[in-house]
Amino acid sequence: MTDTGLIIDGVSMRFDLPNGSHVQALKDVSLRLGQGELMSVLGPSGCGKTTLLNILAGFLAPTEGRIVLNGHDVKGPDAERGMVFQQGALFEWMNVRDNVEFGPRMAGVPVAERRRTSDRLLEITGLKDFKDKMVFELSGGMQQRVALARCLANEPDVILMDEPLGALDALTREKMQGLVLELWKETGKTIILITHSVEEALLLGERLLVMAPRPGRIHKEYRLPFAEMGVGADLRTVKKDPEFARTRDEILNMIWEMEEEIMGRTEDA
């Protein structure tokens, strides 16, 4: 059915600067994402991946093109598209449970029902024993679990993740990667995840988008088996797969060259 899924249709984004010049953050980006697909986005800094995510979330309106979700145009932020931020997006004045229940509460869901929802999500994310803690009492990894649970409690169609694990230490990060895969499989949500880590992009992307800078555009797209392999499995085993290593080196070289090119260009200028 052509109506379901997320369509990015010829999206360009141009920022006009106060000094009269402008920056082409995105140029003619088109993409189609089916329901339940997991896509990671990689690219050197300045390739417009965060801009793309902000357009998808509805925080920015593209200068050209449009976003269509399940048959209707995206005009602004909405509960159908949930966001998970790197950090600082939790509400410190609420405890863990109130944070998780925020979306349903705003939507006017009765107490008993949202209690059931939060109980289930706190169980899945391993936060059951922390539900009455204030969020500032939790570690960074725990806080990101709360952010994930809060997003899921709202039953969004699409989950947008802006480097959700970027601020975590390596071990916690690995655990959280497993959790993201688990949640993806369990809930069947469409997930777009932005990351700086090539390994993370390989692990958490059925589809992997490499973007190039100036202007921001899609450079190359991969379809990868590692996310499926990783569900319920040891992620370290997945990483030892020869194909995994080969793809990782290929993408690293690709991004390395892009960075080199940017450096060269600035030196010429």
Next chain:
Amino acid sequence: MTGIAIVAVYAGLFVAAMIVVGLLTRNRARTGIDSVKTVTFGDESAVRPNRWASVISVVVLFLIWGAFTGSKLVPIHVPGPFVGDTSFTYTAENAEGQRDEATVTVRVVPLGSDEDEPEVPEGDGFAKNDVASLAVYRSQIIRVEANDEGADAEGFRVVAVDGQPLDGLGEGDSIQLADGVINLTRRGSLNFVPDRGVQMQPLYLPSPERVWQALTETASDGYRNFTLLEHLGYSLFRVLAGFALGALVGIPLGYAMGLSDWFRGWFDPIVEFMRPVPPLALIPLVIIWFGIDETGKVVLLFLAALWIMAIGARAGVSGVNITKVHAAYSLGASKWQILRHVIIPNSLPEIFTAARVAMGVCWGTVVAAELVAANVGAGMMITAASKFQQTYIVVMGIILIGVIGFGIDILMRKLEGWLVPWKGRS
């Protein structure tokens, strides 16, 4: 000179107490995380006020106060003014060139006592003994020759005091005695000034017990038609009323300025102009407009609190992390819900900081406004008392104003810790 000595003594006490307490508590095990920190110099978080120092500091202030006012509560005093009987001799020379010696007995009595003169025998010779009596901190010209025989004759003169010759001395010169000093006047009369010591006169600084007495008196009998509680209560009421109104208008105004470009544009010039105007500068205008009654005071304090609260609320809104707002929108919150559940709670720390500042400014302003014109209030109490030289009431008022201001701030901090536990934790 005395000032330098006091500062030196104070510095000495500071160092001595530090060394003594340091030696006494040297072997006591410190507890908590700071006890294992080896780097404390430069680590501000490891610097906690030493409770011993605080207690000793207050005690030292009290001791100095008592020592310089002759307080009975304090064992050590700096030398006080001379009180009691003293005497000196003088030598007179009559027209014939004969010399005779006589004694002057001076009685110095405490302020307010009867100045009864001591009785002494007249003595022999042509120079007769004299008596004088005066209150402490006063001086008196003693006309020693007044009762001497032949004092009217040409050539009669006083040649020495206590054996110190007066020859060659003139106006402004003085002779040091055991319990005072003799200043020579222009006409050569002897002006006796008893030793004043280095204690403060009660007019300049009353003793602690005098201030305490003033406190109990004003608490029970009142001062100028109002009891002490009424004076303080009125001041506190004005502050609370002005602050409450200022917060009631200022906080929504600040939110509106943080959320709407029209509000920001409209009120920015007004707020930015009024902010640097000290509330004290508004007192004359407020009195002209609203008179010296409660209305005027409350309006003044309202204006003092308004801009601080508006700016605090505006800063609170601009301090909201945009990702929190984005997150709330993505969770389906409406604008109103974002204001209610994200912006307002997130701005509470800033609002509390502003409220603490505003309360401090209001408390200072109310006292100043009452100094200018009021029938009742802490500030009125101390100005009225100063006009009648009731320094003990002035000192008592200053102490109470300080204690209440300190109390308000502590209360606000407690309230803040209770209502905004996440402050500085995000």
